[in-house]
Amino acid sequence: MSKKRLPPAVDDSQPSSGALRWRFAGFVLEESRRELSRDGRVLKLEPKPFDALMLLLRHAGELVTKDEMIAAVWGGRPVTDNVIARCVAKLREVLGEPPGLRLVTVHGFGYRLDAAVEREHVHASALAEPLRIGAGHRLPMRPHWMLERRLEAGTEVWLARHEKTRQQRAFKLAFTPEELSALKREITLQRFLLDALPEARWRIEILDWNLT
Structure with missing residues (x-):
C-alpha cells in the first residue's frame, strides 16, 4: 500500500497567531479574507477554485495528485475527474498566463503550480475587520x-x-x-x-x- 502525502491544514513552521498572505506572479492571496487580487484589483474566484489555489501554493513546484486535491478541496467526498478539471479550468480562467506562472496538468496524475511563491504571516491585529x-x-x-x-x-x-x-x-x-x-x-x-x-x-x- 502506498503512503499518500496529505496537504497540511496549517503551516506548523510559523506561529499560528495570524494568517498567511501569499505573493506570486503579481498576485496577492489573503487567506484570512479569502481574497485574491492583482495590481490592487480584487478578482472574483469561486470557493472550490480558491481552495485548490491555496493547496497548489502550499506545494508550489510539486505534483499535487487528484486524491490530494479531493481530500483538501472536497473533504474527501467522491468527485469525478471532470469536476476536478472544471475547477482547475475556472482557476486558469482567473489567473490567465502571466509571466512567471504556469499551472501544469500532469496527465493521469494531477496538477503542478510553477511559480516563485513568497508567503508571510499577518498578525491577527493587522487583519482588516x-x-x-x-x-x-x-x-x-x-x-x-x-x-x-x-x-x-x-x-x-x-x-x-x-x-x-x-x-x-x-x-x-x-x-x-x-x-x-x-x-x-x-x-x-x-x-x-x-x-x-x-x-x-x-x-x-x-x-x-x-x-x-
Missing part, C-alpha cells in the same frame, strides 16, 4: 452565506442562506481554543462513525470544515 457574528451578517470566509438565526440558544450553531442559490445550511463556529478542540473531536468522531456505520450517512452530512 473585527469578526462580527449575528443575524444578517455574512459568514466569515464564506461571503455568499448570510447568517439568519442561531439554531440553539447558548451555542454558535447558525442557520445560513446562500444569497444566490437560496440554499440553507447549518454552520457551527468556534471562538475559543476549547471550542476548537471540541469541534476537532466532533470531526474525528464523525469520520469514525461514517466508516463504521455507512448506513448512517442519511442522518447528517458534514460538507466542509475550516480549522484555521
Whole structure:
C-alpha cells in the first residue's frame, strides 16, 4: 500500500497567531479574507477554485495528485475527474498566463503550480475587520452565506442562506481554543462513525470544515 502525502491544514513552521498572505506572479492571496487580487484589483474566484489555489501554493513546484486535491478541496467526498478539471479550468480562467506562472496538468496524475511563491504571516491585529457574528451578517470566509438565526440558544450553531442559490445550511463556529478542540473531536468522531456505520450517512452530512 502506498503512503499518500496529505496537504497540511496549517503551516506548523510559523506561529499560528495570524494568517498567511501569499505573493506570486503579481498576485496577492489573503487567506484570512479569502481574497485574491492583482495590481490592487480584487478578482472574483469561486470557493472550490480558491481552495485548490491555496493547496497548489502550499506545494508550489510539486505534483499535487487528484486524491490530494479531493481530500483538501472536497473533504474527501467522491468527485469525478471532470469536476476536478472544471475547477482547475475556472482557476486558469482567473489567473490567465502571466509571466512567471504556469499551472501544469500532469496527465493521469494531477496538477503542478510553477511559480516563485513568497508567503508571510499577518498578525491577527493587522487583519482588516473585527469578526462580527449575528443575524444578517455574512459568514466569515464564506461571503455568499448570510447568517439568519442561531439554531440553539447558548451555542454558535447558525442557520445560513446562500444569497444566490437560496440554499440553507447549518454552520457551527468556534471562538475559543476549547471550542476548537471540541469541534476537532466532533470531526474525528464523525469520520469514525461514517466508516463504521455507512448506513448512517442519511442522518447528517458534514460538507466542509475550516480549522484555521
